[in-house]
Amino acid sequence: MNKYSRIFLGTAFTSQSEKEVKILQDYLFCIDDHGMIEKAVAPADPQYQTILNEYKDKECFHQLQDREYLLPGFIDLHIHAPQWAQAGTALDLPLNDWLHTYTFPLEAKFSDMAYAEKVYDDLIRTLLANGTTTGLYFATVHKESSFRLAEICAEKGQRGLVGKVVADDPEQNPDYYRDKDARTALAETEAFILEVKELAKTTKQGVYPVVTPRFIPSCSDEALKGLGKLAEKYNTHIQSHCSESDWEHGYVKERFEKNDAFALNDFGLLREKSVMAHCIFLEDDDVALFAETGTAIGHCPLSNAYFANSVIPISRFHAKGVDVGLGTDISAGATPSIYDNAKQAVVSSRMLEDGVDTSLSPEKRGVSDSRITINEAFYFATAGGGESLSLPIGRLDEGYAWDAQIIDTTKLPIFDNSEPLSDIFQKILYLVKAENIKQVWVQGERVK
């Protein structure tokens, strides 16, 4: 009987801290029956040779080839799954017009199970191919197809956190696409939570129900209050949008005479397992409230370039103790790739630091101390995402799930065998496309 269900031998990159990447050269990763990393063994460790000798000829032994490297699987903290069907289009309008012109009509189509199946199946396959091993999803207001999304994650081996969207306010949502009323929305959310919890019992990598008020403008007070109570009753994750654009931030201020963060908190929606997308306009006391409640920011830099009307000072918010992960925000972000968003997070932060208005002098043009490095963006894509979700994911370390990508660098511009591993890491983050991701593993199972 084998003690470990799988062993991987290879060189891995994983976050040591927000700013530092740890290089684990020629390590042995010993995976247990539950798909967790039981041991990460360095070549200098006295057990290394013993384990190697015992496993090297077994089927469960996986040795990386020359020029292959391991990265933790990426965690996408903000995906509108139905919007995959319009990815790459419809980005010409501001947020509220975009919702009413393109997005609500599209999402309404997810009452059709056959259509939902087609889109969701393709999305999950594509995300896995891009190295995303955990996804936090908004589905639609339809309970049945939202549950189908959770099932497709379960079947394809991705760790899915899925929300049936709640949008019940007749003033803000069209008649053809909204919950009938707050009571119905809450009853359906509760039934959805129970169904997904049942599905989780047979899903190795985990599947989780998420309480999902679309955003404050979509929801009545009754729905928001009830959702806070449901999240508490079932100890679920919570997701929504917070202080995303001038319009949305202003709408909440007008309705509640306070910022989004405090309004959400009043409804019991800021908790340890809450992830709020965007959060561009947080003020100091909002940031302190996020840190105090354990609420995380799903940072979606590509989407923000279209809808946020500004650049989030993510470095400052993170330095104040707020958990941060990355999100694609499909389809406001027109890529399924967290690699693309990691790069954009760096680019946006550099533009914030330097500023963009050339009519101003350099010292007045930007916001100092805003830039993040590619190491920090990698941290947000992996360990930061895991912390945001309060799950043991996002690191290739003992006690974490074996969620990993095997990167084949033979097609990257590496011309010198002695190139430092720290440079290879940067080339991976800047240049990898789905075709360079050779294998993807979730909870010890191969999914690509």
Ligand SMILES: Nc1nc2[nH]cnc2c(=O)[nH]1
């Ligand atoms: N980016 C984005 N913001 C939203 N706010 C409310 N709904 C949405 C959405 O679908 N996408």
